[in-house]
Amino acid sequence: xxxxDILIVGGGTGGIMTAxxxxxxxxxxxxxxxxxxxxxWYQPAWTLVGAGTFNMAATKRKTANYMPKGATWIKERxxxxxxxxxxxxxxxxxxxxxxxxILSPGLIYDMNLLPGLxxxxxxxxxxxxxxxxxxxxxxxxxxxxxxxxxxxxxxPIKCGGAPQKIMYLAEHYFRKHExxxxxxxxxxxxxxxxxxxxxFAKTLNHIIASRNIIFKPFYAPIxxxxxxxxxxxxxxxxxxxxxxxxxxxxKLHEExxxxxxxxxxxxxxxxxxxxxxxxxIQESPLAVAEGPNKGWLEVNIHKLNHPKFLNVYGIGDxxxxxxxxxxxxxxxxxxxxVEQIRAAEAHTTSPLEYQGYSSCPLVTGYGKMLLAEFKYxxxxxxxxxxxxxVDTTKESWLMWILKKYGLPYLYWNQMLRGKM
Numbered sequence: 001x002x003x004x005d006i007l008i009v010g011g012g013t014g015g016i017m018t019a020x021x022x023x024x025x026x027x028x029x030x031x032x033x034x035x036x037x038x039x040x041w042y043q044p045a046w047t048l049v050g051a052g053t054f055n056m057a058a059t060k061r062k063t064a065n066y067m068p069k070g071a072t073w074i075k076e077r078x079x080x081x082x083x084x085x086x087x088x089x090x091x092x093x094x095x096x097x098x099x100x101x102i103l104s105p106g107l108i109y110d111m112n113l114l115p116g117l118x119x120x121x122x123x124x125x126x127x128x129x130x131x132x133x134x135x136x137x138x139x140x141x142x143x144x145x146x147x148x149x150x151x152x153x154x155x156p157i158k159c160g161g162a163p164q165k166i167m168y169l170a171e172h173y174f175r176k177h178e179x180x181x182x183x184x185x186x187x188x189x190x191x192x193x194x195x196x197x198x199x200f201a202k203t204l205n206h207i208i209a210s211r212n213i214i215f216k217p218f219y220a221p222i223x224x225x226x227x228x229x230x231x232x233x234x235x236x237x238x239x240x241x242x243x244x245x246x247x248x249x250x251k252l253h254e255e256x257x258x259x260x261x262x263x264x265x266x267x268x269x270x271x272x273x274x275x276x277x278x279x280x281i282q283e284s285p286l287a288v289a290e291g292p293n294k295g296w297l298e299v300n301i302h303k304l305n306h307p308k309f310l311n312v313y314g315i316g317d318x319x320x321x322x323x324x325x326x327x328x329x330x331x332x333x334x335x336x337x338v339e340q341i342r343a344a345e346a347h348t349t350s351p352l353e354y355q356g357y358s359s360c361p362l363v364t365g366y367g368k369m370l371l372a373e374f375k376y377x378x379x380x381x382x383x384x385x386x387x388x389x390v391d392t393t394k395e396s397w398l399m400w401i402l403k404k405y406g407l408p409y410l411y412w413n414q415m416l417r418g419k420m
Contacts, residue, residue: 003097004032011035014104014316018334020068020418032072050129050136051169081284083309104316113274116224126269145182146267153274154190154220158325161360172365188219200372277318296320302353313337328359361403369399
């Protein structure tokens with residue numbers, strides 16, 4: 001059996017970044033990265049691709065160009081985890097041993113959790129930036145008016161702000177092309193607020209009101225009828241404290257179905273697909289056994305290692321952490337894991353801990369963005385240097401420039417190289 005000091009599962013943002021930092025700081029340790037894909041995508045730009053303001057081809061590069069020198073690249077998928085034996089097994093049946101395991105496999109889209117979604121995505125009216133942002137742009141260009149509905153599932157999703165980012169851009173597009181007056185822009189979300197951090201929610205609520213966007217809180221999508229062009233939501237009366245009839249919007253031609261279901265017709269529908277942890281995590285002893293995080297990778301929220309298998313670490317989208325699943329979060333998580341391993345090798349304790357930092361570059365229109373940075377408990381955590389020059393709670397052209405040009409440059413040239 002091949003054995004390495006460190007095995008990293010996943011060669012996306014978390015895996016590559018962590019491997020690069022390990023090679024820089026712990027060069028004597030052997031490292032292997034499991035990643036079957038030859039291509040690496042910069043997905044944060046897909047919001048802009050979906051709005052026709054970024055080239056899809058520019059979001060794709062070769063994984064080989066970013067795999068750190070000295071790291072062994074294993075182009076296989078993981079089939080199962082055996083942490084009690086310090087071992088992983090690939091789908092082909094090959095076993096690998098480790099002293100430390102870092103899990104950063106991302107998540108998967110489970111279309112079966114939303115009946116009708118797979119069929120709807122085959123139609124010219126339904127799209128998702130998570131899956132095919134170029135189609136989103138085509139749907140947007142061909143839209144002539146009616147109900148433009150934007151929504152997301154009740155499952156955890158990566159980049160939780162993405163469904164509303166494309167909504168703001170679409171609304172701006174409709175205004176620029178003079179079809180806004182015959183369009184109902186709807187944002188339907190399972191939660192009760194537009195954003196969890198109050199400082200940024202204040203600005204977003206103002207934007208929604210001033211642009212006549214219809215916000216539908218407590219709306220969780222449960223099925224899509226693509227032939228009738230209707231989406232059904234379950235209205236959470238327990239959270240909302242009122243009945244769904246009071247939420248019925250005549251302008252949208254909503255229909256009440258039963259006690260808690262709302263049926264809404266659409267002429268354009270954009271949504272994030274339901275998302276889960278990979279199956280090999282769900283079926284492993286490392287997954288959360290019960291509760292709202294069931295199936296996701298269980299980790300200490302500050303040290304990022306498993307509470308039972310202390311030499312197993314989790315970062316990125318598959319980890320059950322009470323913060324947003326973003327690349328910005330990974331940028332703060334990776335150094336913590338590297339320092340935890342370095343301390344373990346030196347038989348000491350690392351003082352570095354993860355405090356839940358994440359950020360959401362909230363694009364609110366063409367040429368406009370506010371930078372939402374926060375940590376655990378929805379506490380604002382804005383960069384003090386940037387905040388000196390820009391009020392990041394407000395829409396800013398400078399933040400748009402950061403999103404479109406600055407962040408992609410930093411990602412390819414700094415983050416993936418383990419330099420930040």
